[in-house]
Amino acid sequence: MTQEGVATAEEIVNIERPQETLPSGWEPNILAFACHYCAFAAADLAGVMRLSYPTTVKIIRLPCTGKLDPYYVLRALEGGVDGVFAAG
Amino acid sequence: MIVGKQKPFEQIWDMVKAYGSILVFGCNTCVAVCHEGGNKEAQILGSLLRLKAKQEGVTIEIQDGGIERQCEHEYFKSVAEDIRKADAVLSMACGAGVQFLGEKFPEKTVLPALNTTFIGVVDAPGVFSERCMMCGDCILHLTGGICPIIRCSKSLMNGPCGGSNKGSCEINSEVPCAWQLIYDRLEGQGRLDLLDAQIPVKNWSHSRDGGPRKQVREDMKTGNETAAGKAA
Structure with a gap:
């Protein structure tokens, strides 16, 4: 570290890098919570435009991301997803 | 209302990790208003403890639940079985609720998840401050x-x-x-x-x-005191 308690950019990248080697072709399971009025509509539009995204991403529509309870995120992580994506 | 604050997570983990099964038990009145000990917070703490147990490779069955108030008999009826099934109850009530639960289920280990801080008001969302120290006069x-x-x-x-x-x-x-x-x-x-x-x-x-205070309304008494209540 260059300064006491301040990590360099390289160190931050190393922290974020998974410690174990991942098998080739591995993709994280992502749960996306999307707001009905913006992000979900955008996902819908992406479909209309024939754009694709990995099948490991699952979307849950919320009436608003304000409805995203911390417990939903924790339950998702408990259930084994690798990441949660909130879009709104 | 009574305001409380959750103990540091590591301290809570140290209290519960030795038990085979834990009930994280919310109290949905005072300490729910300050977002520290309500049934919602019990759900979240239960989930965090399950994740921690998984991370540490420790096998604990962690359930969560709660009632409206842990300082009154009537609310316990529907949850007595859940409490009896757990090795220990991690109560998210104020100190009064933790003790009352212990009096009702003396065979059960009751652990406090909160530090009870004061009687206070909600100055603004998320801001609580002390107003009364119950001097009695x-x-x-x-x-x-x-x-x-x-x-x-x-x-x-x-x-x-x-x-x-x-x-x-x-x-x-x-x-x-x-x-x-x-x-x-x-x-x-x-x-x-x-x-x-x-x-x-x-x-x-x-x-x-x-010393510890007690007040009785003779016209409202129906018996049904806890053992500790009778002794006081």
Whole structure:
């Protein structure tokens, strides 16, 4: 570290890098919570435009991301997803 | 309402990790208002503990639940079985609720998830501050509705000390001087005459100095006290 308690950019990248080697072709399971009025509509539009995204991403529509309870995120992580994506 | 604060997570983990099964048990009245010990917070803490157990490779069955108030008999009926099934109950109530649960289920280990902090108000969403220390002998009618016992750092009864500085207390400029607040309130109400009244030396025997307190409404009594209640 260059300064006491301040990590360099390289160190931050190393922290974020998974410690174990991942098998080739591995993709994280992502749960996306999307707001009905913006992000979900955008996902819908992406479909209309024939754009694709990995099948490991699952979307849950919320009436608003304000409805995203911390417990939903924790339950998702408990259930084994690798990441949660909130879009709104 | 009673305000509480969750203990640091690592401290809670150290308390629960030795048990085979835990019930994380919310109290959905006072401590739910300060977002620390309600049934919602019990759900979240239960989930965090399950994730922690998984991370640490420790096998604990962690359930979560809760009732409206852990300081009254009637709410326990529907959850008695859940409590009996767990090795220990991590109560998210204030100190009174934790003890009451222990009195009702004396065979059960009850662990406190919260530190009970004070009786206070909701100043703004997420901001809570102390207003009453339950001295048992209220004088708010003499002080413009502002309590010098709890709001004044020295609990002075007859005016400010020399540390009152431009409306602030000497302990911290962020803390208002209670007697300045009292003066301003009474001035606004045209009741500065109340300051002429000399408040006598306080009788602290109505407070904690008289030992644990108890009050009984004979016309409302139906029996059904806990063992500890009868002994008091």
